Amino acid sequence: MFYNALTDKPETDKLIATLQQMQAAGMKTVVFSATWAWTEPEEKKPRIDYINWLMDCACKTSELKVDLILDMVTAPAWLWTRYHDAAAYDSEGRNYTRISIYHPLSGVVGRRHLEAISSHLAKTYPGCAVAIQPVYNNEYEAKYTQEYDAFQDYSPYALLAFQNWLKAKTTDLNYFNSRWGTQFKHWDLVSPPVLRCRGFMGVDFSSRYWDFLKFREEWGSEVFNSACAAVQRGGLKCFHHFPEFFTVLDAIYGASMFKRIAGSPHTDFVIMDSNFMTPYRTLIKPHKLRIYIAAAASYGKPVYFEAAVEQFKGLEILEAGFRNSMLAGGENLGITNWHTRVEMNATLAAAMRPKFDPACKPCEVVGLFLHLDSCSAFHGIQHEWARADPLHDFVEDLAEHLSRDCSTDVAVYIELDRFLADMPRFHRAVFVEPLVLYDSKELASYVAVKDALERIPHEVYHMPVNVTSGPSLVVFQDLPRVQTNTSRP
DSSP: OOSOTTSSSOOHHHHHHHHHHHHHTTOOEEEEEEEHHHHOSBTTBOOHHHHHHHHHHHHTTSSOEEEEEEESSSOOHHHHHHOTTOEEEBTTOOEEEEEOTTOHHHHHHHHHHHHHHHHHHHHHSTTTEEEEEEEOSSSSSSSSOOGGGOOBOOSHHHHHHHHHHHHTTOSOHHHHHHHHTOOOOSGGGOOOOOOOTTSSOSOOOOHHHHHHHHHHHHHHHHHHHHHHHHHHHHTSEEEEEEOOOSSTTHHHHTGGGHHHHHTSTTOOEEEEEEOSBOTTSOBOOTTHHHHHHHHHHTTSSOEEEEEEOTTOOOHHHHHHHHHHHHHTTOOEEEEESOTTTSOOSHHHHHHTSOOOOTTOOOOEEEEEEOOTGGGGGOOSOOTTSSSSSHHHHHHHHHHHHHHSSTTEEEEEESSHHHHHHHGGGOSEEEEEEOSEEOSHHHHHHHHHHHHHHTTSOEEEEEOOOOOTTOOOOEEOOOOOOOOSOOOOO
16 A cells, blocks of 8 residues: 555555665565455466566565565455355354355365465576465464454354364264263254353363364364465475464464474474564563563474564564564564554664673573463453453463573473473473363373473473362363364365
8 A cells, every 4th residue: 555556556666765775774574465366366367467566676676585475365256256155254153255264175276376476486586585474364374363353263164174073083973962061963063162252251171162172273274284385386485474372362363273383394484473462452571472482493493573563662672572582592583564653774773683691691491381272271351350361461470480580591382292302401391280181192291291390390380270179180082083084175
């Protein structure tokens, strides 16, 4: 909108001037975004002129590298004509007029477009075009939705995929009725729980809820990983952009997918972002970012921190966020939503080069385990609690505790197996007890970790709960072994 980019008369000189300002401020990469609807208005006829315009402005007039974000749920009109029933729905029955990730044929043609664009950029702009992020939601992040803070997807294709996922475990419907305490008479009546933000206060230990979350995690991560595989086949790297997790919104946003996406060979690097705001609209303490970024760094991929500045204007908190991200192992950093809010100038450049005390060098490694899956035990903002987001506040307090001594290096793990494998390098450990273990394999890892903890100095913490009996650990019975492969993205 600032450069009339989506018109016949884009303001090329104006865009070039902005890109050169970015370079002068020390930026190395520009990220452009575009929708599938705009880049493929006719099937198999991508709008190459527009893509080339973006690339030419950066690659031929500056030293900036280029990453491209492709919003794949904003689908072209021809796809809606063909697949009129492919829309996503939330648990309230709202139609989002964007593609459901569970629609199999729309996924096929979408991956074809991703591969075609990747191939064009790799061949036409070698060395300048670097990577593509495929997006399947309204934000450039790996989560389901921000709209209404509503669980998705409850479309007919999503319900069918859930039923097939269950049938692949066992076709005995009585098994799930017994597991869930339900009375479904036929498979076509089986449905997930109807989940609403703030519809359930506290921690949900019901097996039906957790089976649905595990299905969403497995299916959603396969969608993202399959899309990245298409990008890589075209010749570019593939990345994903994640919202801040360790909050009571993790279940809604599908945060548990992170571990499957970050650990995938189809993900080349990850961008972790924060707008420095809590879900209840107060400023976070930037040291929480140290735990958040370190959790991503434990997967061995390059990690970049992105400061989103649409909610505030203040370079002091930006610099603190940048400093904590670098301390946590972030490879580099960036800024987004800055247009018209933050000037690309020397002051910003200085804030993006945080100062460190040269006299303070890490002399111990503390291993922190914080079970990401257990963070999904909450359905959303806890308005009946003293703290609207007790999970965020707990992690923020824990981060403050671990950040007090500058000689402490904190290594963060969100999966038990990864934490166990790296324990020999810890001088001491901080273990946050999980709330839920999904199967016997995870239970075995838990037992092994608890045994290993006895051989090193450690502290044990408990996640906040709202039950009078205190914290508890629920271990679900294993689902039957998969019988046959179900249809996948």
